[in-house]
Amino acid sequence: MSKENDKSDSQNLPASTVEFIKQVLKKMRYRRKVRRDVHAELAAHFEDELKDCKTDEEKEQKAQQLITDFGDLKLLAILLRRAKKRCRPLWRTIVARTFQAVGVLILCFIVYVAWFLSGKPAISTNYVAELNNMVRPVADESLNAAPLYIKAIELYEKRCDDIAELRSKTQPTPEEMGPIENDMLRLLGKKYEEVTSEQKKRIEKWLNDNNEIFELVIAGAKKPYHWQTYGGRGDTMEMMSIVMPKLSGFRRLAFALRSRAQLRAEQGRYEDAFADMKSCYRLGQHIRGDKTLVEQLVGISIEALAVQTIRDIVGGHEIDSTVLADFQRDFEQIINDENFAISFKAEKLCMYDEIQRCFTSDRFGKGHLYLPRFRKISDLAGGYGNEEGVGDLIVAVLYSAPYLFGHPNKEETLKSVNALYDYFEQLSLKTAVQRHAESDAIDDKFKELVNGNFFLRTLTPAVRRVIEIGNRPPTEVGAALTIIAILRYNGDTGRYPQNLNQLVTAGYLKQLPIDSFADKPLSYRKTDDDFILYSVGPNFTDDGGQYSRDSKGRIKNWLDNGDAVFWPVPKPQPK
C-alpha cells in the first residue's frame, strides 16, 4: 500500500478522524508497511461507521463519538503495536532479537571500555631514590671515588679540544669532525698497535700534558667505594629515563689509561704500566656492583680492557719475574672476594617503577594496563610507532585492545616480576655449563614466567646473554694470573710447566684457574717453545685452542666458534 493510498484512504473522512488515525500510527512506531495496513483498516472502519451520516456536522459528531469509543490513543497504539509484533514471522523475530542483543552487548562494551580507560596510574614510590639508597654504602663521602672520577672525566673533556669543539655542535658532520689524525678522542680509542709513530708521539705529548687526569683516576681507584647519585631527566624521576652518570666518560678514561700503559710498557716502565692497569681494573670494579645492568656491562668491559692490555703487555715484552710477581700479588688482592655475578637488583627496581606507571591504580580498572604508557613501551618494542590521524589511531587502539583487556593485571604482573627476577638471581649463580645443560628447561621456564605478559616480554632484558657475559670476567682474570704465573715459572726455571698443577704446587698460583665454560680448569698445553692457554668458550666445545674469529676473519674471543685463547696473544692483524 502506497502513500497515495494513504491519502485516498483519508479522503472521505473528517479532519478529526484523519488526525486521530495519524496520531495512532505515529505512536505505534512500527514498520511502515504494517502501519499502512492498520491505517487502511481504521480508515475503512471509520468510513463504514460514518457512511449513513448525511451532513458534515453529523459526520463530525459521530466521528468524535467513535474516537471516544476507541479509547485512549496511546493505549490503542501500544496494543496495536504489540499485537502486530506477534504477527511477524519467526525469522524476523529472531533477527530483531539478535540485533537487540548485539546492541546491548555493544553498549555494555562501550560502558566497560569507558570504565576501563578511566583508570590512571598512581605513582606512589620514588624508585630512583630507592636506587640511590641501594647503591650508597654506609660510608663517608670522603671514601667515595666518584667525585675524583667525575673531575677526571670533566678535565679530560675540557682538555680534549676536539671533544669541546664537537660538543659545541649539535650534530657535527663527519667533515666537521675533521680527519681522524687530528682527533685525540679517536686516537686514544684506537688500539695501540694500530696507531702510527707520529700519532704515538702526539698521544704521548697529550698524556704527559694531562697527567692531572690520571692522578685523579689513580686516587679514585684507591678509594674503597664508588657511588653516584642518579637523577631523572627534567622533572621526571622515572627509572627508565635516569641519566647514566658519565658512563661514556669512564670508558674514555679507561682507553686513555690503556694508551698510557702501553706507552710505558714500550718505554720499559713495566711497573708504571701495571699500575695504570690496576687502576683501570679498579675503575671497572667500581662501576659494577648492585647498579644498573648497563653500568655493570660497562664495568665488565673496562675490566676486560684492563686484563686484555695486561696480556698484551706481558705478551709483547720480556718482563722480569720480580715485577710480574709484584703485579700478580697486587692484582690478586684487587680481585680478592670480587663478586663476579651479575646483579639484577637495580633492574628489578626499574620494573617496579614501570609497573606503577604502566598499570592503573587499584581503585579503577582493577590495575589494568594504562594505554598511554603502554604505547610508549610498545614504541620501545618497535610497535606501531607514532600515529597520526583517526585511521592510525583506530589501528593503534585495535592493536592495543587484546593487551588492554586480556593482559594480566597489576597484581599478577608484580607477582610475575618477582618470580622472574628471583629466577634470574638463581640463574646467575649457576655456571655456564650448568645453564647450557639446562638450556631447554630454562627456555621453558622463562616462557612460562612471561607467558601472556606483553609488559614483561618487552621490558625484560636479554638475561641469558647478560649472565653469559658475566661469566667471562672470572675466566679472563684467572687466565691473566695464570699467564703471569707461567711466565714467572719460565723466568725462574727456564721452561714452561707441564701442567697447571705444577704452578699451584710450586706456589706460583694459589689455585687452579677455572674455565667458567667447562666447569674445570682452563685448558693448558705446552708447545715447543711456548704454551697455549684457553677457555672452551661459549660453544662449550674444546676446539684445541683454535682462535675464534668474527665474520671478517678477525680474531676475537667469546664468539660462538673456536675457543677463547688467552695465550699466545695474537699479533696485530691487518685491517
Add this chain to the structure above:
Amino acid sequence: MKFESQLLKGIAPVVVLEILSRGQMYGYELSQAIEQRSGDILTLGKGTLYPLLYNLEAKKLVKGKWENNQSSRKRRYYSITGRGKDQLAKQKAQLKELTAGLNLVFGGALATA
C-alpha cells in the same frame, strides 16, 4: 448493560471466532455482527476489536486478507482457520461446562426462561 471488563475479557475471542466461523468478515462488519447476534447485549469496544483480531491472527486462529468489496475501498477480511475451529470447539465445550457449573451454584438461576 455494561459488563465487568474481566468477565468479557475471556469471552471476546471465543465470540469473535464463533461469528467468523459462520463466514469471513471485515472489522466493522464483525463489530456489528457481535452486537446484532447478541441482541445488543455484547459490544466489543472499538479499541479492543483490532488488537484482538491481530492477536488472533498472530496465534493463527484467524487469517486476514485484503479484498475488494462493493465499494472502491479495499477491506481486510478475516476468516477462521482450522486451528481456530479447533480452539473454538474446545472453548465452547469449556464454556458449556462452566455454564452448567454456574447454574448448579446459582440453583438454575442462570438458565434463561
